[in-house]
């Protein structure tokens with residue numbers, strides 16, 4: 001039998017070990033050194049993320065936003081139910097009351113038309129997720145946040161190199177909210193195994209972000225010569241990745257354009273080849289609204305029923321192709337269901353039951369994936 005096609009396989013650009021060995025030759029391999037600064041500059045130049053900090057994961061970057069937003073017990077945050085646990089954990093850890101919102105009918109992103117009715121006097125932040133790298137409907141989300149004076153945090157874990165389109169202008173996802181976070185986990189487009197990025201767009205969070213990043217100390221100000229000794233000034237933790245990881249990440253960033261080109265090629269091939277097949281089976285293909293670009297983070301199918309999804313995953317598995325599903329809606333998770341207020345979140349549950357993801361990575365054999373699907 002032919003080799004099985006895994007769901008994901010990380011891509012090596014070829015420069016990772018070279019840069020890691022360069023980092024080992026330098027005098028220090030802890031965080032915020034030569035390669036961390038190269039990565040930081042890359043994000044500044046390519047996406048105008050003027051203040052960005054590398055973190056050990058997107059989960060950590062999200063936890064930093066929870067601290068920076070000064071979330072306290074009794075504060076409410078609005079979060080889509082159909083997302084990864086880290087989006088919610090960052091705020092649950094701070095004692096926030098989590099109010100889960102439904103997805104759109106056409107797309108797993110948060111339904112912006114339902115947000116206003118979820119807002120109370122205690123609502124402190126709305127956390128949005130650009131699912132599959134597809135932008136949420138930013139214009140109306142921004143105006144709601146302005147109207148009620150609520151912080152906007154973008155979980156852009158999946159959204160590297162994707163844009164919100166506003167009257168022909170391309171605005172990088174991650175540059176819109178007060179703060180945003182990215183992931184470089186091995187399943188994302190660009191990876192350092194584990195890794196993440198915090199982007200600060202609201203300058204009032206800038207100074208404190210360094211402190212929280214460096215264990216609650218004013219070490220950053222010390223190294224800039226602003227104070228003559230450093231010490232404990234706030235809460236914080238260890239959120240910096242080592243230079244070894246930053247070196248790995250920089251190799252990936254240098255190849256970002258090639259990686260994106262290849263991922264988009266696979267994505268469009270899947271889309272074209274599956275159009276007719278999906279229509280015959282009442283399966284939905286991914287929807288990209290006209291206000292968003294596509295960064296080919298993910299190719300998913302929305303089946304008509306959970307049974308249909310199970311059949312497809314099972315039959316593909318027999319044919320050696322590993323497709324997966326994900327995200328049990330968080331409002332019905334075993335941790336949260338007793339805390340949920342009972343609202344039905346029909347679209348989140350639909351994606352939770354019916355969505356499946358196809359293998360999509362630089363070295364995937366896309367012809368074989370399609371051949372096996374068309375046989376179903």
Ligand SMILES: *Cc1c(COP(=O)(O)O)cnc(C)c1O
Pocket residue numbers: 056057058059060083084086087129155157158182183184185194195196
């Ligand atoms: C991957 C992902 C995360 C977590 O990223 P890590 O870097 O693994 O911590 C958070 N939110 C979303 C939407 C993700 O897809």
